[in-house]
Amino acid sequence: MEKPQTQPEEGSNHLRKPIHQQHEDTQAETGTSATENAQVVEGVADSETDEEKSAPAARMSHFQTVVLTLALCACVFLAALDVTIITTALPTIAEKFHSVAGYAWIGAAYTLGEAASTPIWGKLSDIWGRKPLLQIAIGVFFVGSLLSALSVDIGMLIVGRSIQGIGGGGLLTLPNIIIGDLFSMRVRGKYYGFIGMTWALASSIGPVLGGVLTEKVSWRWLPIIGLVFVLIFLLLKLETPKTPIVAGLAAVDWLGCLSIVGATVMLLLGLEFGGVTHPWKSAIVICLIAFGIFTAVIFVLIEWKVAKYPVMPLRLFSKTSNAASLAAVFLHGMTFVVGTFYLPLYYQGVLGATALLSGVWLLPLTGGMAFSASCTGGYIKASGRFLETIWIGFILMTLGFGLFINLDDSKNWPKIILYQIIAGLGVGTNFQGPLIALQNGVSGQDIATATSLLGFTRALATSVGIVVGGVIFQNGFQSHASQLQNSLGAAADAFLGGAATASTELVDRLPEAQRAVTRRVYFDSLKNVWIFAVATSAVGLFVIVAIRKSTLSKQHEVVKTGLDAEEERRRTFLVKEEREM
Numbered sequence: 001m002e003k004p005q006t007q008p009e010e011g012s013n014h015l016r017k018p019i020h021q022q023h024e025d026t027q028a029e030t031g032t033s034a035t036e037n038a039q040v041v042e043g044v045a046d047s048e049t050d051e052e053k054s055a056p057a058a059r060m061s062h063f064q065t066v067v068l069t070l071a072l073c074a075c076v077f078l079a080a081l082d083v084t085i086i087t088t089a090l091p092t093i094a095e096k097f098h099s100v101a102g103y104a105w106i107g108a109a110y111t112l113g114e115a116a117s118t119p120i121w122g123k124l125s126d127i128w129g130r131k132p133l134l135q136i137a138i139g140v141f142f143v144g145s146l147l148s149a150l151s152v153d154i155g156m157l158i159v160g161r162s163i164q165g166i167g168g169g170g171l172l173t174l175p176n177i178i179i180g181d182l183f184s185m186r187v188r189g190k191y192y193g194f195i196g197m198t199w200a201l202a203s204s205i206g207p208v209l210g211g212v213l214t215e216k217v218s219w220r221w222l223p224i225i226g227l228v229f230v231l232i233f234l235l236l237k238l239e240t241p242k243t244p245i246v247a248g249l250a251a252v253d254w255l256g257c258l259s260i261v262g263a264t265v266m267l268l269l270g271l272e273f274g275g276v277t278h279p280w281k282s283a284i285v286i287c288l289i290a291f292g293i294f295t296a297v298i299f300v301l302i303e304w305k306v307a308k309y310p311v312m313p314l315r316l317f318s319k320t321s322n323a324a325s326l327a328a329v330f331l332h333g334m335t336f337v338v339g340t341f342y343l344p345l346y347y348q349g350v351l352g353a354t355a356l357l358s359g360v361w362l363l364p365l366t367g368g369m370a371f372s373a374s375c376t377g378g379y380i381k382a383s384g385r386f387l388e389t390i391w392i393g394f395i396l397m398t399l400g401f402g403l404f405i406n407l408d409d410s411k412n413w414p415k416i417i418l419y420q421i422i423a424g425l426g427v428g429t430n431f432q433g434p435l436i437a438l439q440n441g442v443s444g445q446d447i448a449t450a451t452s453l454l455g456f457t458r459a460l461a462t463s464v465g466i467v468v469g470g471v472i473f474q475n476g477f478q479s480h481a482s483q484l485q486n487s488l489g490a491a492a493d494a495f496l497g498g499a500a501t502a503s504t505e506l507v508d509r510l511p512e513a514q515r516a517v518t519r520r521v522y523f524d525s526l527k528n529v530w531i532f533a534v535a536t537s538a539v540g541l542f543v544i545v546a547i548r549k550s551t552l553s554k555q556h557e558v559v560k561t562g563l564d565a566e567e568e569r570r571r572t573f574l575v576k577e578e579r580e581m
Contacts, residue, residue: 060182068182069191072175073198075134078141079171080202082164083110083340083462085209093157108272108466109158111337113144113165114172115459116264120257121170122177122452123311127248130178137170173455180439180447186384186552189436193377196431200370200424203340208359256311259299264460266292271467316442316450324546325438326457328390331540332430333461335397338469338533339365339404339423342526345473348504349522350409364417368424369431376429380436384552390433390544397426398537404530409523426537437547445572465536469529476525487517495521 060068093106125133144163151157179191270288274280303310317323343365347358376389400423407415435454442450477495484492491510495518507518 069194072178073194075138075171075175076195076198077202078138079114079168080199081206081209082141082145082168083202083206085206105154105158105272106161108268108463109161110165110168111459111463111466112265112268112272113162114169115165115268115456115463116261117166117169118173118456118459119260119312119452121173122448122455123253123257123309125174125177126448127251127309128243130174130181133170134174137167137174139167141167141171143167169455169459172459173452176435176455177448177451180451184552185436185440187381188439189380189386189432189552190377192432192435193374193380196373196377196428197370199431200366200373200428203369204363204366206359208356208363251309253302253307253309253311255302256299256307259295259302260311263292263295263299266295268292268460268463268467271464271471274471311449312453312456313446313449316446316453319441319548320546321548322438322441322450324543325434325441326454327543328394328430328434328437328540328547329454329457330461331536331543332393332397332427332434333458334465334468335401335533335537335540336427337462337465338529338536339401339427341466342469342473342529343420345504345522346407346526349507350519350526351411352508352519361416362420364420365424365427368421369428372425372428373431376432380432380552385549386433386436386440386552387544387547387549389429390437390547391541393426393429393433394537394540394544395426396422396429398534398541400424400426401530401533401537405527405534407530409520434547436552440550440552441548469532472528472532473525476528477521480521480524484518484521488514 121133121137141164144160144165144167147160147163148157149160151160175195176192179188179195182188183191266288270285270292273282273288274285278285299312300314303312304314317326340362343362344355344358347353347361348355353361372393376393379389380386400419400421403415403419403422407419435451438450438454439447481492484495488495488510491514495506504522507515507522510518
């Protein structure tokens with residue numbers, strides 16, 4: 001086997017491709033986008049085997065494909081479980097550490113780390129290969145899990161959750177990239193359906209498991225329970241380029257990485273602090289948001305003028321359809337996280353459920369997600385169409401969360417179950433569609449970067465959704481301050497100033513009359529959160545109009561990784577830009 005060149009410019013031999021042979025190089029040389037090659041070619045055989053000969057997965061046995069899919073799903077399950085397993089335990093943990101802001105912080109710390117790291121994982125995997133980066137992501141996730149489980153105060157727990165989020169960013173993004181490497185545009189919808197089902201399964205199991213461990217054992221088991229699934233990753237086999245460490249480090253867009261991480265952290269911290277630990281008009285909040293925006297502008301300039309191998313090439317935003325796909329992902333993520341984070345608060349604060357019961361009562365939502373995710377993947381594979389699924393998803397999501405506004409302040413099981421099923425069907429339908437739309441609109445050589453960008457957008461959306469939802473809820477609670485003070489007297493202080501999310505267990509200890517007043521305030525405040533979710537989903541209906549409709553092809557362009565491949569990509573797009581000038 002030939003050794004890869006340290007200097008890409010001098011190397012004549014290309015690094016190994018992810019699995020086997022590369023599809024025709026014509027598309028890479030001309031810079032033709034996947035969209036332009038997405039039309040079904042007349043005369044191509046209907047057999048999936050004939051059309052899939054160019055895909056690496058075609059050279060794998062059925063058993064190898066199943067094992068690899070299970071390994072990738074296990075990685076996603078590990079990260080997704082850690083997002084949802086904590087939701088039903090948040091009020092208990094926040095009260096345990098006597099932290100007013102802990103409810104939103106514990107959840108947002110994970111998504112903040114995930115959002116800041118996601119765009120970097122994809123670019124690093126282009127240089128060193130997918131599997132080594134996935135192994136590193138698992139290692140980072142393990143360290144964060146250990147710190148979280150051993151936390152002695154809220155600060156240590158938040159740090160541990162942030163580190164978990166950094167690893168989780170890789171665990172959620174890299175499997176999607178690997179699927180893009182292995183399967184054709186049309187067939188990969190089926191496997192993204194499996195990923196969506198896995199996310200939905202984690203969303204179903206997580207809250208229940210979190211409730212069981214919180215009530216019966218200890219919340220400290222929550223951060224490490226998912227690590228048992230890491231063993232399945234040992235079954236994952238992928239070929240990897242032998243990129244020299246020094247040469248690889250020199251090729252990394254360090255300025256771009258630092259600036260995107262800095263901008264993301266500052267913006268999200270500013271949103272986190274605002275109205276919770278510091279007033280919105282305070283200097284620290286204003287400075288964090290202002291400097292975050294400034295750093296984001298610097299990041300764009302770096303990617304445009306400085307970076308040789310940009311972590312987020314600006315060409316990804318050149319098409320309106322791509323921008324619309326990313327906007328749809330952002331709006332979908334914000335809407336989705338509101339349901340999974342604030343429905344448990346409705347169950348515990350309004351209906352008086354325990355942490356365990358609130359997880360069980362989420363099953364209609366997550367079950368609907370799992371069902372629609374699997375059906376959507378099958379539909380995309382069979383029909384080659386994806387735009388219809390995006391429309392159906394946003395319509396059902398808007399309807400479902402709109403019906404949440406009609407929930408009662410007492411147990412009405414037909415409403416609770418039916419409304420969640422409708423919302424869940426909408427959420428699950430849109431796990432794959434926008435991703436397929438984005439990948440279909442970029443060159444095959446940009447699939448990994450585009451997938452990382454989508455993961456970054458979704459992680460950013462969940463972080464913003466948690467924060468904005470928390471601000472809306474707290475403001476709603478504060479507007480009822482006089483009502484609470486008149487009814488509860490001095491005891492009202494335990495629920496005001498942002499403390500309501502961490503005080504659900506206190507509600508059951510109040511006298512019946514005071515308990516009824518407090519639960520009504522929870523109910524009215526959460527109604528504002530549901531309105532916010534409906535608004536974000538409804539905006540999505542206007543955004544997706546700009547997504548381009550096309551029929552997916554089963555032909556596949558195999559993507560190479562390594563420094564030689566990076567240099568080849570760079571030169572290809574430089575030539576294309578010169579031709580377009």
